[in-house]
Amino acid sequence: MKTKEFISKATDGLIGSAVNGVLWYLFLVGASFGKSKTSYGMHKAFREADEALNEFNYDTFKHVLSYLRRLKLIEKKKTYTGFEIEVTKLGKERLAQTIPKYMEQRPWDGHLYVISYDIPESRHHSRNTLRDYLKRIGCARLQESLWMTPYNPRVILDEFMEEHGIAGTMLISKLGKDGAIGEEDLPSLLERVYQLKKLNERYKDFLSNLRNRRMNVFQVAVKYQSILKDDSQLPFALLPKDWLGDRAYTEFRNYVKLYNRPVV
Structure with missing residues (x-):
């Protein structure tokens, strides 16, 4: 390489x-x-x-x-x-x-939060900055100016909007865990917007390579944490039954410990 x-x-x-x-x-x-x-x-x-x-x-x-x-x-x-x-x-x-961190504790209040905003074209820099921030805190885009997250974002988004001078341009709506957006049920919606199947395949490939000892400790860390970077780490109750993210974390942690290296 x-x-x-x-x-x-x-x-x-x-x-x-x-x-x-x-x-x-x-x-x-x-x-x-x-x-x-x-x-x-x-x-x-x-x-x-x-x-x-x-x-x-x-x-x-x-x-x-x-x-x-x-x-x-x-x-x-x-x-x-x-x-x-x-x-x-x-x-x-x-x-x-x-380096991204694996969240072993994921408290969830049982609601989904839908975020919409209306920022003028003249503030395109602020709009782009907001989009990047929404991605960074684990939100998924539903449409151009419509995002969702299972974690209550009110406090951190209020602070962000105030800091960037765009307060009053955002609306946060709360849905119950049995709610739906459009004709999709919740599992289908989560799979689509968070790309869970593709992410799970990446975890599966990582575990296969790890068990076959195809990577050294540095390559293991690069591979695992590159996947974790794209994982919004949804509440465990919302993840598919065959989800491999927790197993990948456990095996990654154990592998790194064999080399007496702490997990960042």
């Missing part, structure tokens, strides 16, 4: 930059470089640690590593045989803001 694919395609937009990509790799895999004390030696060891990094340009690597150290996101520690690179507390905090 080429470097640009490692950053953009393999992570599917999950990491967002070479800086975060290297930081995440160091956190998951660690870096112990033995007697090699030069940056070039570090780069060679780093590339050899994973095929995904074979084409990682030395100058880029050196720049990124230096940048991470300046930001105090990593630190260099001496050992008896050489030195190690460790991700600092600050670096772990940065990753925690970047």
